[in-house]
Amino acid sequence: MKIGLETESYHLHFQNGRMDIFDFIKKTAELGLDGVQINIIKDKNLDPNWGCLGSDDPEHLEKIKKEIQKYGLFVELDTRGTEPEHLKKVIEVAHKIGADIVRNYVSCGGDLQEEIRRAPEDIKQIIPLLKKYRIKLGIENHEYETADEMIDIIKKIDSPWVGITCDIGNGMMVWEEPIDTVKKLAPYTVTTHFKDHIIVPNGDDYRVCGIAVGSGNIDTEECFKILVNDTTLTRINIEMCHPYTATFKKEKGAGGALELGKGAFKIENPPLNPAVIKVTDYYYPPEELIEMMLEYQEKEVEKSVKYVLTLRDKYCRETI
Template sequence: MKLGLETESYHVHFQHHRMDIFDFINKAVEFGLDGVQINIIEDLNLDPDWGCLGSNEPEHLRKVRERLDEHELYCEIDMKGVDVERLKSVISVAEVLGADVIRTYINKGNFDPSKMELAINNIKEIEPLLEEKGISLAIENHEEEVSTEIIMLIEKINSPYVGCLCDIGNGMMAWEDPKITVNNLAAYTKTVHFKDHIVIKDGDKLRVSGCPIGEGNIDTDYCFKTLVEKTDIKRINIEMCHPYVSDFKRALGEGGVEWLGEGAFKIEEPYIDPNYILPMETYHPSDENLEFILELQENDLVKSVAYVKKLREKYCQ
């Protein structure tokens, strides 16, 4: 099983221009990983069209591809939405970079069934191009959907080039246990976001908080084992989402979990002061706090990579 690194794992470094795509590739190599997953959605202080990639200028893409090839790294792309023209432009970039998987998601903030229906027609329209280029589209179970809603979408599209990105933690925001998420999506999985979460109380609100992989309440051992045994994938991408918090997006019980207090939904003390982990698009840290967060993110990622490598040693001979 190959292990890759998603740029979101260094989102604070990217947002504050402490890292660019070449630095990130070098980090993946430094960690001894096998690939990268590049998030191209707009983000705080990043290119509005190409996010962590930085640009789609031909010379820039050529240099990125050369760096990937130099280190024999696989590449995947993370985008959002299902606009047909945007999909076509991302497919073109993916082809240049040698990326054979493109992740997208449909809902943001709230679950909207009408967006799901629109997605079916748009994805069917670009499916021939995916086939021509040999690229798979992986629809992520984002924070708004339960796994069965993603499965219904994929089955309606009915293409070998369209499956899912199984994010082992996102279902929590829809009150779905991560083990259920992984079990349900296994047969449809093209690629993975591997992470860990805890539930925290922030004032009067309950939130899902990221943390170093292996230190949260997701049964990551079970999830890794299931992905190895029940899918055909050859890659798992580390997405260490910390510092990061998210609100619950669906009503209690919609994803099958009807109470808190055990398993992945056990309420824990915040990993750090919640003021440090407000959504980064609304949080502008002081210089002192920024340096703390940058160091924290780096240290947490070191721990996360080491932990996932141990899972690989355990389950992949």
């Protein structure tokens, strides 16, 4: 099993000009990992169209491809939405840098039910291009959709070129136990986001909080075993989503979980002192805390990588 790293794991470094895509590729190799998953979604101080990738300029893309090949890494792209013309552009770029998987997600903050209804017909329009380049599309369960809703979309598309990006933690935002999410999505999974979460208080409310993989309340070891044994995956991608927090997107029970306090939904203290930084400021910390948060994020990535590589050593006989 190969282990990759998503650029989101270093989002603060990208946002604050401390890392570009070439730095990330080198860093991933130095960490002893096997591939990169590049997020091309717009973020603070990043290219508005190509995010962490930086540009779709052909010379720039060729340099990226050569850098990836230099370190012997695999590459995947992460984008958003189902708009066919946008996805066609992303698939062309994926082909140019040697990516064989593109991740997207359905909801971009609009009418969820309309987005879910439209998704299958949108995606059917890009299947010929996926087939031409032998690239698979992995639609992610992205905070708003239950596993059952995702499976329904995949069945309506009904193509060997389209599957699921199984994010083991995102189901929590719709009240789904992570192991239930992974078990349901495993047969359809073509790529992953492997992360960890805790539940933290935020005033009178609660939030799902990212944390170093292996440090939270998701049974990541069991999730890893399912992904190894019950899918056709040859890769698992670490997405160290801390520092960040997310709100619940559906009512209690929507994904089967009915209350906080148990299993993955156990309530914990925030990982950082609330007197120093609010949980709502984790993703975009105030200027005076940037250096602290950059250092913290780097240590959390290193902890996550060490833990996941230990899981691989325990459950995978060889690296494919």
